[in-house]
Amino acid sequence: MNLKSLLSGLAVASVMATGAMAEATKAGFIYVGPVGDFGWSYEHNQGRLAVEEALGDKVETTFVESVPEGADAERVMTQMALGGADIIFTTSFGYMDPTINVAKKFPNVKFEHATGYKRADNVSTYGARFYEGRAVIGHIAGKMTETNKIGYIASFPIPEVIRGINSAYLHAKKVNPDVEMKIVWVFTWFDPAKEADAAQALIDQGVDVLMQHTDSTAPMGKAEEAGILAFGQASDMTAFGPNAHLTSIIDDWGPYYVQRVKAVMDGTWSSTDTWDGIAPGMVAFADMSDKIPADVQAEAMQMIEDIKSGAYHPFTGPINKQDGSVYLADGEVGSDFDGDNALVGMSFYVEGIEGDIPN
Amino acid sequence: MLRLEKRPNPSRFWAIMSPVAAVIATMIVGGIMFWLLGKDPLESIRTIFWDPLFHPQFASYSRPQLLVKAAPLILIAVGLALGFRAGIWNIGAEGQYIMGAVIGGGMGLAFYPLDAWWIFPLMVICGGLGGMMWAMIPAILKARFNTNEILVSLLLVYVAQNILAAMSLGLLRNPDGRGFPGSRNFKDFPAAHNDFLIPSAGVHWGVIFAVLAVIVAWFVMRYHVYGFRVRLLGESPRAARFAGVKPGKMIVLSFLVSGGLAGFAGLFEVTGPGGQITESFNSGYGFTAIIVAFLGRLNPVGILLGGLLLGLTYIGGELAQLMLGLPGAAIQAFQGMLLFFLLAADLLTNYRIRGRS
């Protein structure tokens, strides 16, 4: 091989390489709330930034925030698809039907719908096993509460929220049989003032550990003010409650998002249903505060490991329903999808929780 | 020193030109705002106003979407304007919109999976009735007890939102929906589905009703005695009283009409483009319609144009977010500015600017 053919070979190779690089994969993201909510939508956006960081020039991302569910969502998705998106992440349960509709019109575009259950050839669903995270914080809460009253600020009575309450309660009760869970339903995912008031009401009634399934940092702020302990939600909330913060459950969508965009780039994408928890890294924890005694921390870390390895499942019998009937027999593990009591559609409290689920 | 002199008759030239002047002023000031945000002003304005209509890649999709977005706004605004003209302030259209959807939609869902031609018309009627019923509350309270209708209708919006949340989690919840909130999707229920009649033009029953409403309202305002009474009540309540106009009756009628239209809009939206009754399907149309009513200067034809214009800013705004990364909040501020300039430009229609002689 002489120099000329080598150089021309290099030239051809570099042209082919730039040609390949010029075709960046386009990923679109639709958020139900503002990116600045420091909760749900914020974390999805962090996932998007992770995709940009991991894949650099090979990917181009766009996003639209605060898109109402319904016709507006359908339109934004359609426009993203028309604009050349290769994969679109729709990050709210309420986007389910619009996602399916738009997917039908654009069979070559891939869709990833968060927390939904309808799929198609080009629609995948994904969610996080937050109840695994709740199990761990429930354990810590049970150990650390002194008044034996744990407060829970709940948003809507949907299966995901109820799963979280049950999981937290079960694990608090395991280490502290006298523990009581006080639940307030605020019927919003995000309303700092309402959440602050709910937190105050719980604190005024003697709660000394606070948990939330809403998205703002208001409850953490109230806990800090009142001098009690609290767990953060979706993001690391240490900054908002330096003394109150024990740990937070963090939604880490980055790894999953990077994986899916890569699959589109490699051509290996297929419709899947992903329900990941601690093991794949979708559910993560903020650093545990020093306030948590060493032995409790060790137990918590052990639980995390056990859940990760599959050795322990947060919903392992014997567990009864609130009305006394049997939910899980001794040693039985809660099923994800099978049967009336499946985790995916959980709509009952476990035994020991007082009060009724709204409606 | 300039002073303002009221014109004996509103200037016809300015009545038509003032909205144009306002739009141009908004484009200029809005462009400056976009420039301050680091975006190319010309490109932003073009994306918002021009692209949805003419962009080769998007326009064939976004043009019909314009009708879809504008239809509920126009429908509600026509009803509101009839009241506003008479000085009757129905600020709770959002609540009437929700209740129309809940009651009309609920009525239809009760018959699932029956396939009969009369289900959809029944739902439409119930939607209108639902909105009317919700509007009756402030109307009757005002007529009988002189309770401020602005506040009652507004507070009822919050009540309606709570009822919606309760219904979508309870009575109206989809039994096949795995425990998630939200009703059955109307696409799965053909007899009740408000499908597109002309898909490529985005025409569904809501659009047709909106156009009908504009025509009927224009006719009523111009030729019917009710329209005359509305205008009289608005311009001079005392003269109206002397002319035998009963304020109580007018209030009830006005709320009935605007509540009914808002209820229709809610039903069409939920059974059509929205597809489902979810716990927060309402996206502020009841309030945006108030802006459309004023954009259209409380005139039915103006409302038609105003609704299309505001719809354009919504759709163009989404495109701008998508393609230029413009923050969504900028569009909201832009719309507020548009209304400011419009209201200000109206000055020229009614007043003449004179120098002191």
Add this chain to the structure above:
Amino acid sequence: MDLSNINPALLVAALMVASVPILLAAIGEMVVEKAGVLNLGVEGMMIMGAVCGFAVALTTGSPVIGFVGAAVGGMVLSLVFALLTQVFLTNQVATGLALTLFGLGLSALIGQGYQGLKPPPTVKLDLGPLGDIPFLGQAIFNHDWIVYFSLAITVAVWAFLKFSRAGLVLRAVGENHDAAHALGYKVALIRTAAIAFGGACAGMGGAYISLVRVPQWVDGMTAGAGWIALAIVVFGSWRPGYVLLGAYLFGGVTVLQLNLQVAGLAIPVEYLSMSPYVITIAVLVAISATRRGTSLAAPGSLGRIFHASR
């Protein structure tokens, strides 16, 4: 259900805190309406105050200066309203709504760099022995300075309207602007001053939410408090004492329903959370029903456009 868990002193304390933003905004709006102007843009001014107060407090490190900044922010926005309604003679209802829309959008734009940050804290005042009084201490004497400030403003406005000459002139302008103009009073100027005051109060009310109650900046965080404030003004028949009662009633029901939920009351949650609004409507009706004939002491020229023809 265990109602014994509810501590009445803490309940009163919580309701005072919850009512502050509404009270401040309502008192300001009451002055504006007393001057004959209906400003529906309270929500927009509150949220502008929230973001400006937050930004200023964060930059200067002092929450007090933050509140001043909030007052200025709310005032500037209200001056736009004043310009449009007093100089351009636009319809007040529409302009107020446009103000709300614009305020919401502008505040979100300004607030973009401030998400996820924590403002300097506002501490509760230590009133020494007063704070130790058995019931009242916990309920009333254990708050931050803004709570007391809101009460002080209420009293000041009452005194101003009742006893001062300027207050009388303001009321005259509100009752009959043509007569006031004939007497030589500068209607537009007086109204502008009232609007500015209303803007400043609403701004401070909004800042209370972002600097003390949450405390954080988030888009749209006032979540309708401005509308409630408007209702409270009418509810209070344009009298400062009743406005105070109205604000506390609304705040009280809101706080109570949460406490009842925690205590396990068997009423479905949705009804509890509607209750503040339903009760407000009921009281509005009751008030208006018992005053038939008079239009609830509303200022005579409320909402009407004033144009000096000479």
